[in-house]
Amino acid sequence: MRHQTSFLADFHVHSTFSDGKVPMPEVIDLYGKRGFGAIAITDHIAEDDSFVGKAAVVLGQVLTRATFPLYMEILKTEAARAWEQYQMVVIPGFELSKNSISNHRSAHVLGLGITDYVSADGDPVDLVKQIHAQGALAIAAHPVHTRKNEKQTYHLWDRRRELANHFDAWEVASGPFIFDEVKKSKLPVIASSDLHRPQQMRSWKTVLHCERKQEAILSAIKRQELGTWFYS
Amino acid sequence: MILFIIIVAYLFAFLPFSYTLIGVVTTLSKLLGKSLFCPIRFEPISILKPIKGHDPDLEKNLRSFLEQNYPFYEVIFCISDSEDPARAVIEGLMKESTVPTRLVVAPFNGGNPKVGLLEAGMKQAAHEWILVSDSNVVVENDFLRSLNMHMESKVGVTTSAVRAVAGKGLGGQLEATYLNTICARSLYLSEAFMGGYVLGKTMFFHRDVIERIGGMRTLSRYIAEDFMTGFAMKQLGLRVSLLSRPVRQTLGAVSLKAHWDRHLRWGRIRKYQTPLFFMIEWMQSFALGLILFVLATALAGVPILVPTLIYSLLWFLADWTQDSFVGGKLRLSFLWAWPLRELMAIPHWIHCAWGNTVSWRGRAMQIAPGGVFR
Numbered sequence: 001m002r003h004q005t006s007f008l009a010d011f012h013v014h015s016t017f018s019d020g021k022v023p024m025p026e027v028i029d030l031y032g033k034r035g036f037g038a039i040a041i042t043d044h045i046a047e048d049d050s051f052v053g054k055a056a057v058v059l060g061q062v063l064t065r066a067t068f069p070l071y072m073e074i075l076k077t078e079a080a081r082a083w084e085q086y087q088m089v090v091i092p093g094f095e096l097s098k099n100s101i102s103n104h105r106s107a108h109v110l111g112l113g114i115t116d117y118v119s120a121d122g123d124p125v126d127l128v129k130q131i132h133a134q135g136a137l138a139i140a141a142h143p144v145h146t147r148k149n150e151k152q153t154y155h156l157w158d159r160r161r162e163l164a165n166h167f168d169a170w171e172v173a174s175g176p177f178i179f180d181e182v183k184k185s186k187l188p189v190i191a192s193s194d195l196h197r198p199q200q201m202r203s204w205k206t207v208l209h210c211e212r213k214q215e216a217i218l219s220a221i222k223r224q225e226l227g228t229w230f231y232s
Numbered sequence: 233m234i235l236f237i238i239i240v241a242y243l244f245a246f247l248p249f250s251y252t253l254i255g256v257v258t259t260l261s262k263l264l265g266k267s268l269f270c271p272i273r274f275e276p277i278s279i280l281k282p283i284k285g286h287d288p289d290l291e292k293n294l295r296s297f298l299e300q301n302y303p304f305y306e307v308i309f310c311i312s313d314s315e316d317p318a319r320a321v322i323e324g325l326m327k328e329s330t331v332p333t334r335l336v337v338a339p340f341n342g343g344n345p346k347v348g349l350l351e352a353g354m355k356q357a358a359h360e361w362i363l364v365s366d367s368n369v370v371v372e373n374d375f376l377r378s379l380n381m382h383m384e385s386k387v388g389v390t391t392s393a394v395r396a397v398a399g400k401g402l403g404g405q406l407e408a409t410y411l412n413t414i415c416a417r418s419l420y421l422s423e424a425f426m427g428g429y430v431l432g433k434t435m436f437f438h439r440d441v442i443e444r445i446g447g448m449r450t451l452s453r454y455i456a457e458d459f460m461t462g463f464a465m466k467q468l469g470l471r472v473s474l475l476s477r478p479v480r481q482t483l484g485a486v487s488l489k490a491h492w493d494r495h496l497r498w499g500r501i502r503k504y505q506t507p508l509f510f511m512i513e514w515m516q517s518f519a520l521g522l523i524l525f526v527l528a529t530a531l532a533g534v535p536i537l538v539p540t541l542i543y544s545l546l547w548f549l550a551d552w553t554q555d556s557f558v559g560g561k562l563r564l565s566f567l568w569a570w571p572l573r574e575l576m577a578i579p580h581w582i583h584c585a586w587g588n589t590v591s592w593r594g595r596a597m598q599i600a601p602g603g604v605f606r
Binding site for chain 2: 015016017022023024025026057058059060064065066067069070071073074076077078
């Protein structure tokens with residue numbers, strides 16, 4: 001018999017494998033102790049071919065081909081612990097980060113439920129295809145102005161009509177801010193914290209009502225059987 | 233403009249000198265600190281000894297691990313070739329040992345050959361606490377006891393610096409100079425200020441910690457398994473702990489070419505593993521500091537000779553002090569080995585920057601970014 005419950009989920013969380021400040025086990029405890037039902041760890045992967053991407057690799061701010069296998073191994077063991085200790089599902093993910101000087105050429109794409117490394121090089125449509133080929137979901141991360149004084153990523157939003165059918169969802173909220181323009185667009189959505197440090201727990205999250213299993217969760221996102229909730 | 237050049241030149245002459253001084257102070261404070269033992273804790277330990285070939289003083293090195301003043305431990309010798317020249321020595325020691333011992337033969341199976349041996353050894357290990365120790369390491373009989381203060385939940389891996397001993401030949405003296413100065417201080421400084429990194433000569437951990445990263449197999453794709461072990465500990469939120477006392481590494485006769493090639497391997501691994509640190513490594517060089525100091529002093533219109541001699545002498549004395557404390561004795565050969573090593577540093581760095589092939593125990597390997605095998 002399927003056991004469905006409502007629970008909070010956060011599908012955009014970073015660890016020290018990229019630019020997060022909290023090691024993965026502490027991230028698990030941070031959410032597990034607060035009763036969350038699911039999270040996705042989504043550390044950054046940069047472009048191999050761009051100067052910005054290469055600089056991020058040198059500075060140790062992103063996942064690389066070399067560190068990815070270790071990332072997946074730790075994710076696997078931590079996911080098992082999270083389930084045993086908190087009944088929380090941990091979904092393996094990444095955030096493909098195309099960063100350019102121009103905000104309109106910058107785009108971040110989340111992959112949820114991934115199994116293999118994907119370089120952030122290439123057109124977003126190709127990246128989405130590679131994510132889907134792994135049976136994972138592709139999410140447009142913070143596609144509009146984040147209401148924060150930081151680097152912006154407008155490229156996906158600029159092409160939203162063309163890309164609407166490619167992405168499984170678009171972030172309607174990131175951190176403490178909700179994006180009205182995404183809400184009004186009628187695009188499929190999720191709400192996430194883009195957590196890099198524990199203080200960012202106070203932010204928008206997604207609420208789901210489904211089985212606590214990765215497939216059920218990803219399916220609920222795809223079918224848009226979800227709500228948004230401000231966690232404070 | 234000249235004033236700007238003088239300031240920049242002095243800055244880059246004194247920055248590496250300050251780094252050396254801070255390193256010497258940090259190293260001495262750790263070495264002279266009291267080694268603490270927990271008098272009632274004796275968790276059983278499995279010692280894994282990956283061995284390839286007949287290292288200098290192999291019998292003496294291995295014997296030191298069979299004569300530990302510790303109640304519960306075993307020693308597992310791991311070789312990849314049943315015809316390994318070290319086998320006769322190992323079997324001789326096993327016959328006379330009162331400590332439980334085992335010999336594991338694990339043929340090379342791709343990836344990092346040392347990790348392959350450790351993976352096979354861990355399968356045979358009876359205990360939860362594992363000590364990985366290289367075959368060219370010799371220890372005091374209280375070594376295992378010194379580990380028990382590091383058996384705590386927040387420590388992922390305990391490692392140690394090395395005290396280079398019995399270095400013979402030009403390469404041996406250069407090797408000892410490097411290990412006792414630059415290598416030792418980078419470990420002590422890293423532990424004090426940057427969370428530490430792991431040196432593969434000694435790695436002590438609980439089996440669970442390695443299982444949390446997917447087992448030894450996960451590390452086999454990396455050429456520097458020790459560095460990646462430290463990296464993995466940070467990802468788990470665990471500390472790398474450093475023993476205050478260095479272990480002794482028996483060097484034996486080392487030719488200049490063997491010394492150059494060994495450091496070529498280490499340098500190229502660092503280039504791919506920690507590119508940022510590799511990029512600034514050349515700035516540690518005394519030779520560069522000296523050139524900049526002379527340049528700045530000349531531009532400042534001050535007589536060059538006396539300040540330059542003082543600058544050089546202070547740097548030399550700082551390093552000689554560290555070498556004497558880490559190495560355990562005052563080495564007269566340091567008088568020529570130090571300037572030679574410092575002069576070689578920048579050409580060697582350039583050689584490391586150029587190329588991606590290394591040779592390790594007779595195997596040629598190509599490294600890819602991130603320190604994985606190409």
